[in-house]
Amino acid sequence: MPADALFWDKIAEKYSCSPISDMAAYDRTLERVTHYLRPDHRVLELGCGTGTTAVKLAPHVADMIATDVSQKMVDIGIGRAREAGVGNLRFAVAQPGTAPEGPFDVVTGFNLFHLLADQDQILEAVRQRLKPGGMFISKTPCLSDTRSAVKRLAIRLALPVMQRLGKAPSVVQFMTVAAWQRQIEAAGFEIVETGSYPDDIPNRFVVARRC
Incomplete structure (x- = not known):
């Protein structure tokens, strides 16, 4: 089992009980995502965690598969979907690069890509799983x-200590918005919408169409 799967398994229960830190930003994100969803769409989510977002998005589409590296996260997601009565949502344990092949109309990944060492490979895997023109x-x-420069420095100083103590994932990428968006474009996508919700990190929301 990959090291990060063990990490997420370990914190799954605690993670599932943690409140969303900025509900307004989360709701804004959901609003923009659902703008691009259609009732006939097939959707793949990478890094679904405990399924909160998948449960909210699935009613807007025909079929959705939510994946995560953590079996315990997926188990919680299955329970949440059952409790919500969402029948068109399936879960699977998978690495981002080995997720179901599709093709899909939409592939999503929330709070995931900064935790991946092989971003270019996963972006290519996303592109391959999308229909031409898919999002x-x-x-x-x-x-x-x-x-905040102080906050930025604090994160950089604290992260190695947290990783050694098993309190943070083994990979956390530091990147700029500009560099991340260039990377998406270089992978064969056309960016059609961006925004930061919230904007103090920033947590960059990107919608990109497969070229």
């Missing part, structure tokens, strides 16, 4: 653009 919708903390 990649993501939201990614771009830690190098954190507005």
